[in-house]
Amino acid sequence: MKKINQLLVMAFIMLATVSCKKEEKTTEETTVKTDSTTVAAGARIISLNGAVTEAVAALGHEKEIVGRDVTSTYPESVKTSAKDLGHVKRGMSIEAIMELKPTLILGTEEDITPELKSKIEGSGIKWVIFKQEFTPEGAKKLIADVATALDHKADIKPIQDKIDTDRSGLVAFKKAPKVLFIYARGANMLMVSGTGTPIESMIQLAGGANAVTDFADFKPLTPEALIKGNPDVILMFDSGAESVKGIDGILKIPGVDKTNAGKNKRIITMDGGLLTNFGPRTGEAAKALNQLLAK
Incomplete structure (x- = not known):
């Protein structure tokens, strides 16, 4: 009886160990968890718009950007960390994009050409093309849309609120120059x-x-x-x-x-x-x- 109990204990320990290892492996293969954000493991982002690149970086995902368009120059570090693919409207090729083995392609309607958009759609890579509005509220919406595309779980309100905070204290002109x-x-x-x-x-x-x-x-x-x-x-x-x-x-x-x-x-x-x-x-x-x- 004592021997049977010992065997049962050993079996339980082995089962718990295997279960734990299996859980760790699943975590490694699916997501990498940071403080407050869930990022796809090994994500490789192509950003085809400067504002989108800024939003991705502000949300804490700059390191996942592997390729960018020529307008993506901020943060300064992205100019060296991500490959410059050229101008979206001036001959950017789908081949150059695919060489970087992206898992997500982000761009905006205003910038992307119909030809490139069609090729991206047929690439089999996840893509999101945003509609951009050139207002403070439009900027906040873009941040929210990019966060959704990235499956970003952290609070984005501080990033959006900063737009209004930065605008405070503007000089009021008697007559607009x-x-x-x-x-x-x-x-x-x-x-x-x-x-x-x-x-x-x-x-x-x-x-x-x-x-x-x-x-x-x-x-x-x-x-x-x-x-x-x-x-x-x-x-x-x-x-x-x-x-x-x-x-x-x-x-x-x-x-x-x-x-x-x-x-x-x-x-x-x-x-x-x-x-x-x-x-x-x-x-x-x-x-x-x-x-x-x-x-």
């Missing part, structure tokens, strides 16, 4: 922002007014449009200003010298991703532009 945004890729490629663009939304968030309201989207810059708009301030991306040889080059653009901005040398340059991504840094961008407009 007229701001003209010029997109430049060298002196021979100059475009101005009309209505309905992300940059117009950011100008308005910062307390300014778009100097050009008689057309939508972007059009080539002309001296006539500059003079007609007569902006108080000219706004450009840092990279755009560099492409025309800085502030001196901007002041030499035909028509600039006849505007209030040119006469007063009121030129503002800022990081393009910060200004137009409309991700977690939306409030930070509005505050930074507001402060520069107030100087």
Whole structure:
């Protein structure tokens, strides 16, 4: 009887040990648990939009990003940790994406071409294409949508609330300064922002007014449009200003010298991703532009 009891005890111990090992193996194969988030084990994310990349990083999943588009430059570390796949609208190939063996592909409707979208859909890889709205509420929704796509379990409200916190204390102008945004890729490629663009939304968030309201989207810059708009301030991306040889080059653009901005040398340059991504840094961008407009 004593021997039987000993055998039963030994069998119980062996069963418990096997059960424990089996549970540990299942955990390793399915998910990796962190403090408050569940991330798919071995997840390999391709992000095809700068705002999406910012949201993924803000949610704590930057290390899972293995590939990115050219607009994904924040956080700074992602530029070295993830492969640059180029511009979504300018020849990004499905082959380059698939070489990275992704488990999840994320992008936005505005950026992705129908051809690339079709190839991603047929790739057999899980994908999510978000609809982006260029407002503070739209930025909060994007954060929530990205969290859902990542099966992120932690509280996202602090990340969303930061957008409003960052916008607090903006300078209120008696009269909104007229701001003209010029997109430049060298002196021979100059475009101005009309209505309905992300940059117009950011100008308005910062307390300014778009100097050009008689057309939508972007059009080539002309001296006539500059003079007609007569902006108080000219706004450009840092990279755009560099492409025309800085502030001196901007002041030499035909028509600039006849505007209030040119006469007063009121030129503002800022990081393009910060200004137009409309991700977690939306409030930070509005505050930074507001402060520069107030100087």
